[in-house]
Amino acid sequence: MKRALVLSGGGAHGAYQVGVLKRLIHEKGNTYDVIAGVSVGSINAVQIAQYAPSEQRDAAKMLEVFWRGIKGNDSIYKSWLWGQVESLWRGGMYNTAPLEALLRKNVNPERLKKSGVKLRVGCVALGKGTYRYVTEHEDGIIDWVMASSSYPGAFPPRKIGDELWTDGGVRDVTPISDVLDEKPDFIDVVLTSTKEGSPGTENLALMSNVIFVGLRCASLLSDEVWVNDLKLIPEEWKSKIKIYAPKEPLPYTSLDFNPQRLADAIDLGYRDAE
Secondary structure (H helix, E strand, O other), X not given: OOEEEXXXXXXXXXXXXXXXXXXXXXXXXXXXXXXXXXXXXXXHHHHHHOOOHHHHHHHHHHHHHHHHOOOOHHHOOEEOOOHHHHHHHHOOOEEOHHHHHHHHHHOOHHHHHHOOOEEEEEEEEOOOOOEEEEOOOOOOHHHHHHHHOOOOOOOOXXXXXXXXXXXXXXXXXXXXXXXXXXXOOEEEEEOOOOOOOOOOOOOHHHHHOHHHHHHHHHHHHHHHHHHHHHHOOOHHHHOOEEEEOOOOOOOOOOOOOOHHHHHHHHHHHHHHOO
């Protein structure tokens, strides 16, 4: 029996996926032959996929260690030297060098290629507007994961070859279609927002800043993309798909990597997957 795992985008809300995977993989013993992710889902996907199915209990444990080791926003991103002024020519509010350093420390591209797990990391070409996924055999896989997790407005797009690549969630926030060519018998989908695509609430005090308005709009659009993704799933596949999602919107923003909030989200995902 072939099982696929699909991980949606959602920034810091990706901690919720960690709790769900802890339950599904470490506790229930599920293994996955193909794993797809966009945005933060690609960060989680690439770490799980470097472990062979027989080793994925260890993968779930290590992914939790990765997330519980995040000490705050500075573990993921930092301000540019010249602040928001520099963001005008950088393509994003923040410098994601800390995230890249974490990924290079925790992901072994050679191990990934040899694990036997098929990986799908979704990205969007900023110039052409087209969506594509890359696999575990793609050279420079960390660059592609950085591109996939380039949250629009907040994190700069990634130049790979002659093209700028950005968050795969712009076109496909829950990349179920990326695993269908493998004809899995079961597909587990782990969202970071509710099944209904509820966007939650935002601190209106931040909305006087045009950049935060843009980030909020990007979040709303992502939720709408997910709702449309669900409608487009072929009817014959729906009986094979199980969706895990928060019952209520997570009570923090997608750029808030506060350690306690991340820990609470992990615990919530673990409980919800029971």
